[in-house]
Amino acid sequence: MLTPLKKQLSKIVPCNFGVIDQKGNILISSDEKNENILPLVDDILSSSIFPMETSSYVISKIKPYRTNIFYFYLEKKVKDFSLVLKLLSVMTENFIKSYYDRYDRAHFLRSVIQREITDVNMRKKMSSYKINDDQQRIVLKIKTIEKTNHSMETILTNLFIDHKNNYIIELDNCDIVYIMEADEDAEEMAILAANDLIATIEQELLIPVVVGIGKIVTDVGSLADSYESANLACEIGGIFELEKNIFTYSKLGIGVFISKLQKEELAQYLNMIIDVKLFSKLDEEIIRTIQKFFENNLNISETARKMYLHRNTLVYRIDKVLKQTGLDVRNFDDALLFKTAYMVKSYMEKLNDNI
Amino acid sequence: MAKVVVKNVYKKYEPSRGGITAVSDFNLSIEDKEFLVLLGPSGCGKTTTLRMIAGLEDITAGEIYIGDKLVNDVQPKDRDIAMVFQNYALYPHMSVFDNMAFGLKLRKTPKDEIKKRVHEAARILEIEHLLDRKPKALSGGQRQRVALGRAIVREPKVFLMDEPLSNLDAKLRGQMRVELIKLHQRLQTTIIYVTHDQVEAMTMGTRIVCMRLGFIQQVDNPQVMYDYPANVYVAGFIGTPQMNFADAKIRDDGKNVYIIVGNSTIKLPESRMKNILGKGFDGREVIMGIRPEALHDEQVYIDSLPDSTVNAEVEVVEMLGPEALVYCVVEGTNMIARFKPNTKARHGDVIKVAIDTERLHIFDKDTEKALFRD
Ligand SMILES: Nc1ncnc2c1ncn2[C@@H]1O[C@H](COP(=O)(O)OP(=O)(O)O)[C@@H](O)[C@H]1O
Ligand SMILES: [Mg+2]
Numbered sequence: 045m046l047t048p049l050k051k052q053l054s055k056i057v058p059c060n061f062g063v064i065d066q067k068g069n070i071l072i073s074s075d076e077k078n079e080n081i082l083p084l085v086d087d088i089l090s091s092s093i094f095p096m097e098t099s100s101y102v103i104s105k106i107k108p109y110r111t112n113i114f115y116f117y118l119e120k121k122v123k124d125f126s127l128v129l130k131l132l133s134v135m136t137e138n139f140i141k142s143y144y145d146r147y148d149r150a151h152f153l154r155s156v157i158q159r160e161i162t163d164v165n166m167r168k169k170m171s172s173y174k175i176n177d178d179q180q181r182i183v184l185k186i187k188t189i190e191k192t193n194h195s196m197e198t199i200l201t202n203l204f205i206d207h208k209n210n211y212i213i214e215l216d217n218c219d220i221v222y223i224m225e226a227d228e229d230a231e232e233m234a235i236l237a238a239n240d241l242i243a244t245i246e247q248e249l250l251i252p253v254v255v256g257i258g259k260i261v262t263d264v265g266s267l268a269d270s271y272e273s274a275n276l277a278c279e280i281g282g283i284f285e286l287e288k289n290i291f292t293y294s295k296l297g298i299g300v301f302i303s304k305l306q307k308e309e310l311a312q313y314l315n316m317i318i319d320v321k322l323f324s325k326l327d328e329e330i331i332r333t334i335q336k337f338f339e340n341n342l343n344i345s346e347t348a349r350k351m352y353l354h355r356n357t358l359v360y361r362i363d364k365v366l367k368q369t370g371l372d373v374r375n376f377d378d379a380l381l382f383k384t385a386y387m388v389k390s391y392m393e394k395l396n397d398n399i
Numbered sequence: 400m401a402k403v404v405v406k407n408v409y410k411k412y413e414p415s416r417g418g419i420t421a422v423s424d425f426n427l428s429i430e431d432k433e434f435l436v437l438l439g440p441s442g443c444g445k446t447t448t449l450r451m452i453a454g455l456e457d458i459t460a461g462e463i464y465i466g467d468k469l470v471n472d473v474q475p476k477d478r479d480i481a482m483v484f485q486n487y488a489l490y491p492h493m494s495v496f497d498n499m500a501f502g503l504k505l506r507k508t509p510k511d512e513i514k515k516r517v518h519e520a521a522r523i524l525e526i527e528h529l530l531d532r533k534p535k536a537l538s539g540g541q542r543q544r545v546a547l548g549r550a551i552v553r554e555p556k557v558f559l560m561d562e563p564l565s566n567l568d569a570k571l572r573g574q575m576r577v578e579l580i581k582l583h584q585r586l587q588t589t590i591i592y593v594t595h596d597q598v599e600a601m602t603m604g605t606r607i608v609c610m611r612l613g614f615i616q617q618v619d620n621p622q623v624m625y626d627y628p629a630n631v632y633v634a635g636f637i638g639t640p641q642m643n644f645a646d647a648k649i650r651d652d653g654k655n656v657y658i659i660v661g662n663s664t665i666k667l668p669e670s671r672m673k674n675i676l677g678k679g680f681d682g683r684e685v686i687m688g689i690r691p692e693a694l695h696d697e698q699v700y701i702d703s704l705p706d707s708t709v710n711a712e713v714e715v716v717e718m719l720g721p722e723a724l725v726y727c728v729v730e731g732t733n734m735i736a737r738f739k740p741n742t743k744a745r746h747g748d749v750i751k752v753a754i755d756t757e758r759l760h761i762f763d764k765d766t767e768k769a770l771f772r773d
Binding site (some may be wrong): 195198199202203205206231240241242243244246247248249250251252282283328329331332335336348351354390391393394396397 | 415417424439453455474478482486487490501632
């Protein structure tokens with residue numbers, strides 16, 4: 045966590061320096077081998093007088109955060125080393141403090157999205173952390189199958205480093221939540237971010253990820269809703285929106301209702317709108333074609349072009365669907381029925397998969 | 400550096416995800432150091448194939464080998480591959496050096512090694528002078544190179560690239576195409592490259608795999624694929640403007656083979672006859688294919704190809720500078736001819752057009768397969 049600090053200080057401090065934590069771990073050090081400071085660590089931890097001075101070092105004690113204690117050491121090779129030590133200690137203290145503040149805020153938001161905090165407590169913490177309640181936000185859930193030892197979090201932190209008011213939260217399983225502030229075009233911004241993070245994670249770590257984008261919310265208390273909708277999008281998005289790795293809650297449409305129905309209800313509904321046997325007989329080529337036809341907003345020319353099909357072939361396939369199912373997917377109403385039936389059927393498959 | 404072998408690979412997505420068989424019986428042996436292009440329209444299974452080779456997608460059946468090792472059960476990160484996508488993002492606060500080094504740091508590569516690899520990659524990409532810059536201070540092309548650099552520093556045996564240029568504007572895309580060809584020469588590594596753009600495929604690939612609906616249609620080097628397409632689909636997909644097609648019929652009089660299209664009879668030359676003559680094709684319905692540049696309006700051709708000269712009604716003449724595209728109707732079929740820019744053809748004319756029969760294609764009407772392939 046202190047590496048950026050070390051980078052900054054290395055540029056200005058001409059002699060050895062470093063930070064030790066209260067357990068005696070050397071967190072950063074300008075001298076990789078630490079040969080001069082290691083023998084002093086025990087003395088530092090047990091000393092009661094600060095700044096402490098040895099033959100070659102001065103050491104200060106910092107308490108940036110709650111009960112955590114750190115020590116800053118500086119080689120006495122600079123002029124006015126006492127003053128320099130004081131200045132560097134203040135810098136370090138601020139650095140650590142802001143790190144923990146951010147960490148605390150993330151911790152707080154994590155309890156908010158998981159509904160593990162009372163309203164009263166939430167209000168209190170919001171004001172102490174200076175988190176603005178009146179702000180549009182959107183939650184992204186990043187789902188993967190593998191534990192990555194914080195690599196994923198590190199990547200996201202560095203990727204979105206410019207967005208100081210956004211938070212990256214690691215959950216207990218392998219998943220990560222990204223809370224974004226976004227005023228205009230929140231969903232588009234979220235999709236852009238999702239594209240960037242998927243490409244980066246897949247390229248750097250070679251693990252597949254999917255992202256669920258939750259609903260846009262306008263206050264901190266509703267973040268849990270946004271998180272839940274992002275979760276739902278992750279869960280069922282793949283059933284209703286094929287070949288994507290970004291699933292947006294607002295695009296799930298009737299998928300949300302379908303996912304709330306019981307199996308029996310689904311079967312009943314399916315029977316009501318369509319002859320299931322005929323429907324199941326449609327071959328893959330037809331299904332594939334109709335999917336693309338829907339993706340291209342029922343535009344025959346566009347679909348034919350994208351699939352590199354002759355227009356007549358496409359029309360022929362659409363007619364075949366009409367013959368087999370009685371649905372003319374060129375018409376909006378029939379297209380809707382077909383799509384719904386298809387969604388219900390896929391969802392039922394999913395339920396079967398899970399048993 | 401490695402060979403990649405894909406054996407009888409299938410991919411069927413789960414029923415709850417549409418249940419589509421995205422890739423069927425894919426068989427291919429990709430040579431070490433090859434620049435192999437997977438080409439085909441949207442949805443034909445290119446990305447799925449690439450992700451299966453990477454291990455980012457499970458395979459339903461079959462085997463994949465990278466450098467002699469069966470990798471079916473090997474994690475992507477242990478497959479010695481690197482991916483490059485059309486999307487990429489750079490870490491905004493990091494220098495170019497750190498952007499390239501970051502992945503290696505995550506994998507705990509020793510510092511000296513990182514330094515060596517990043518400098519080597521930067522040298523190959525000719526961005527050594529940019530190593531201290533932040534992404535903000537780079538041009539689009541330079542950023543794309545940094546993204547490539549990230550893949551290069553992994554020193555993979557195989558690069559897997561999924562339409563890496565498709566987000567770029569036309570000019571930059573053209574430049575990067577050349578860059579990638581150079582890069583391949585310098586890296587001396589196997590590259591598997593996915594695109595739907597036949598120009599990219601033709602210019603970059605040492606071999607092209609043309610796909611359709613999850614099936615391989617043809618695997619050949621670009622020129623062979625252009626000159627001898629295996630079927631109507633490949634013939635139409637490769638080349639712009641597209642190959643012209645017309646329904647036709649074969650006549651075999653025992654000595655010669657003729658193609659009858661409308662009221663015209665075209666005599667086939669020796670080279671195009673050999674798989675047809677005396678093989679029982681007389682009367683067979685076929686699809687005739689002619690590339691726009693195999694049509695000629697110059698007198699020398701018309702004089703020397705009397706057996707394959709037809710009439711054409713000119714509809715539109717598009718002057719393009721180095722050439723003219725002439726839209727015309729030949730025996731009731733719309734065709735495009737690529738003539739010299741000094742063509743005299745004008746809208747409304749009926750002109751004589753000589754067909755270069757050495758470059759005529761004939762496909763079976765039912766199977767759409769080429770009747771002859773050398
Ligand atoms: N994750 C997925 N889930 C279900 N179906 C998919 C998925 N990805 C792709 N497909 C389907 O597989 C087929 C091939 O897709 P893809 O490999 O992405 O093709 P291409 O890259 O050539 O455009 C398409 O019909 C597509 O709908
Ligand atoms: Mg693709």
